[in-house]
Amino acid sequence: MxxxxxxxxxxxxxxxxxxxxxxxxxxxxxxxxxxxxxxxxxxxxxxxxxxxxxxxxxxxxxxxxxxxxxxxxxxxxxxxxxxxxxxxxxxxxxxxxxxxxxxxxxxxxxxxxxxxxxxxxxxxxxxxxxxxLQIQIMRLMSNEISRDHDMLVMLGAMRAEERLAAFLLNLSQRMSTRGYSATEFLLRMSREEIGSYLGLKLETVSRLFSRFAESGFIQVKQRQVKLVDMDALRQLVGSRC
Amino acid sequence: MxxxxxxxxxxxxxxxxxxxxxxxxxxxxxxxxxxxxxxxxxxxxxxxxxxxxxxxxxxxxxxxxxxxxxxxxxxxxxxxxxxxxxxxxxxxxxxxxxxxxxxxxxxxxxxxxxxxxxxxxxxxxxxxxxxxLQIQIMRLMSNEISRDHDMLVMLGAMRAEERLAAFLLNLSQRMSTRGYSATEFLLRMSREEIGSYLGLKLETVSRLFSRFAESGFIQVKQRQVKLVDMDALRQLVGSRC
DNA sequence: CGACGTCTTGAGACACATCAACAAACGTGG
DNA sequence: CCACGTTTGTTGATGTGTCTCAAGACGTCG
The missing domain is CATH 2.60.120.10 (Jelly Rolls)
Structure with a gap:
């Protein structure tokens, strides 16, 4: 196929x-x-x-x-x-x-x-x-476990706002490792998909985007986002991830 | 130490x-x-x-x-x-x-x-x-990733009731693999720890235990639990895990 | 026995979900 | 290129599941 x-x-x-x-x-x-x-x-x-x-x-x-x-x-x-x-x-x-x-x-x-x-x-x-190579495979799997645990913390212990901030920062970091801008990128996923990932409804995600934009943390036009105040986002998360 | x-x-x-x-x-x-x-x-x-x-x-x-x-x-x-x-x-x-x-x-x-x-x-x-041995190590790590993903589903998509039911069934299954009773066992963790694991507060966990007991799904005396109606619990979860 | 940690139960608050209407962007075919 | 339907996103009003705060009961252990 x-x-x-x-x-x-x-x-x-x-x-x-x-x-x-x-x-x-x-x-x-x-x-x-x-x-x-x-x-x-x-x-x-x-x-x-x-x-x-x-x-x-x-x-x-x-x-x-x-x-x-x-x-x-x-x-x-x-x-x-x-x-x-x-x-x-x-x-x-x-x-x-x-x-x-x-x-x-x-x-x-x-x-x-x-x-x-x-x-x-x-x-x-x-x-x-x-x-x-054996070590690298184990390292990759271990990192996936560790990432999943971070996700468990997000879903289990964080509020909606913190989850979205952590999501954006995580994406930013991964884009930057791949040579893309850490502050400006195109979301390839819908609001609903972000919601599913973060354990939220799409309306909540949408509202949070609007709220973050109002607060001046980010700029959003559809799926194009620009992280304006990363420190503010980090403060929202309050910690690692 | x-x-x-x-x-x-x-x-x-x-x-x-x-x-x-x-x-x-x-x-x-x-x-x-x-x-x-x-x-x-x-x-x-x-x-x-x-x-x-x-x-x-x-x-x-x-x-x-x-x-x-x-x-x-x-x-x-x-x-x-x-x-x-x-x-x-x-x-x-x-x-x-x-x-x-x-x-x-x-x-x-x-x-x-x-x-x-x-x-x-x-x-x-x-x-x-x-x-x-190499295969077994990878299998163990893969299983942990897979378990973590199941947890993500629980925390992201299930309601409190479903989470606790899934938790009890999962514990039951693991006890039984180890040669213990699948229906009667001692919880080694507090309500608060169960709550932390399931992304809930201890009061919610406690209430759910009481509710399950009232409904006749389980019997609880402190940390000693007996699963009376596993099918009802399975139905609560509605599915896998 | 008293002191402490753990658990239960209730009343009220709040974060997020749900329901609903609309707007904007996108894709498709004429 | 436009008209159309479809998908996706926004925003508001209302509902509800779980949290928070609080008081008391139970069990354990010195």
């Missing part, structure tokens, strides 16, 4: 990828990185709104986001759903399903996106030979 | 541990499991209320709970805190700090407990030689 394209002989792979300092190759020596190139033999394009994988699908591959943005969504039987993450270039998605060898969430593109396909068995195999 | 005891030459180790089918050795062949014995050269006792590790501590070891119950807590600068997990025997704690090589939460004993000390570098080393 999705278009899978083999990577050209001389195409960009891990060892030459611009995301090298964010993605899987972090901390891996140049000579080892070339061995990782064999991992990425194909990529998938995911048009906006389409699913990369679906809850329950057998898991044989995980994915590295190459460009675009994905969301991962967990759906309850009664139809209620929760977005568990927004995924930017350089992030690995699908790791949550490794334990069951089946995907436990849906992954959906928020804009036209592309992902590197990583066969899990090959990844496993190579990790055995490259200790630094 | 905590008492660390070397494991006796002929003491119980991984290959002979009763928790073998829950803990690290899952899926590892008998002859390989004996090699894991070398990993567990000491154990720690954590008396009730004491910390096993603290947010910010450098991470050189992770821990396998041997008996007792631990909670992991994330604290914000303003003092608010969130319990990110309750940990029963056979569970590995500390994995969330691997990425930063420092602990990102406090681990505190809810009752007198004991944990196996696993040096991370040794674990890493052995995982390289035993592919099945």
């Amino acid at each position: 999705l278009i899978r394209t083999p990577v050209a002989e001389n195409g960009t792979r891990c060892s030459t990828c611009a995301l090298g300092q964010i993605c899987l190759p972090v901390g891996i020596a140049a000579e080892d990185a070339t061995r990782m190139d064999a991992l990425v033999s194909e990529r998938v394009r995911i048009p906006r709104g389409k699913l990369l994988y679906r809850q329950g699908d057998p898991l044989t591959t995980v994915y590295g986001v190459r460009f675009g943005t994905l969301k991962t969504v967990l759906t309850l039987q009664d139809g209620r759903s929760q977005i568990t993450g927004f995924h930017l270039p350089g992030e690995i998605v699908g790791l949550d399903g490794l334990g069951k060898m089946a995907h436990v969430s849906d992954a959906i593109a928020l804009e036209d996106s592309e992902a590197c396909v990583l066969r899990f068995d090959e990844l496993q195999e190579l990790a055995r030979e490259l200790p630094s | 905590l008492i660390r005891t070397p494991v006796a030459e002929n003491g119980t180790r991984c290959s002979t541990c009763a928790l073998g089918q829950i803990c690290l050795p899952v899926g590892i062949a008998a002859e390989d499991a004996t090699r894991m014995d070398a990993l567990v050269s000491e154990r720690v006792r954590i008396p009730r209320g004491k910390l096993l590790y603290r947010q910010g501590d450098p991470l050189t070891t992770v821990y396998g709970v041997r008996f007792g119950t631990l909670k992991t807590v994330l604290t914000l600068q303003d003092g608010r805190s969130q319990i990110t997990g309750f940990h029963l025997p056979g569970e590995i704690v500390g994995l969330d700090g691997l990425g930063k090589m420092a602990h990102v939460s406090d681990a505190i004993a809810l009752e007198d407990s004991e944990a196996c000390v696993l040096r991370f570098d040794e674990l890493q080393e052995l995982a390289r030689e035993l592919p099945s």
Whole structure:
């Protein structure tokens, strides 16, 4: 259904990828990185709104986001759903399903996106030979656990205002790591999706945007946001995250 | 501060541990499991209320709970805190700090407990030689991510009643895997701790217990609970988790 | 026995949800 | 390019689930 394209002989792979300092190759020596190139033999394009994988699908591959943005969504039987993450270039998605060898969430593109396909068995195999890769995989998973715990704090202990401020600051930080402006960016997700992620309703999110704008913390025009007073936002959060 | 005891030459180790089918050795062949014995050269006792590790501590070891119950807590600068997990025997704690090589939460004993000390570098080393151990570590981490996502759904999309029902069912299931009764058990945590975990106040938790008891779903006497009508609880949750 | 921590229960407050109307932006096909 | 329907976002009025504050009961342990 999705278009899978083999990577050209001389195409960009891990060892030459611009995301090298964010993605899987972090901390891996140049000579080892070339061995990782064999991992990425194909990529998938995911048009906006389409699913990369679906809850329950057998898991044989995980994915590295190459460009675009994905969301991962967990759906309850009664139809209620929760977005568990927004995924930017350089992030690995699908790791949550490794334990069951089946995907436990849906992954959906928020804009036209592309992902590197990583066969899990090959990844496993190579990790055995490259200790630094093994460490990096564990580090990535550990960081995801740690991020999830931060989210638990947000949902469990913060008020709506604090959650949105933390969300904006977190996004800002991630955009900036990827070479984009830390203060001005385009939200790829709707108010409803932000709400789902933060455990709020879209109306609440919308009101908060308006309130933040009135207070002069941010400027908003549709999905284009500009963080004007990051310190004020930080003060709202009061702390880490 | 905590008492660390070397494991006796002929003491119980991984290959002979009763928790073998829950803990690290899952899926590892008998002859390989004996090699894991070398990993567990000491154990720690954590008396009730004491910390096993603290947010910010450098991470050189992770821990396998041997008996007792631990909670992991994330604290914000303003003092608010969130319990990110309750940990029963056979569970590995500390994995969330691997990425930063420092602990990102406090681990505190809810009752007198004991944990196996696993040096991370040794674990890493052995995982390289035993592919099945490498897989098992990844599986454990993946399961933790997946559990955290389930928690996100609870905190983001469920009402108080549903959260408590899901909590009780989850605890029931975990007790039963460990050979305890699935319907009758002692809560090792206070109402306030349950509340912190579920993103609720202790009064709300207390009221819900009373309400569930009135409805005949459960019987409660202090921390002793008996699940009388599990189907009713499942219906409350309406779904998975 | 008294002192302390834990739990229960009630009354009232408040943050966020719900319901509803409208406005703005977007996409599509003529 | 415009007209149209659809999706997405804004804002207001009202409702409600959970929190807050408070008092008292229970259980535990010195």
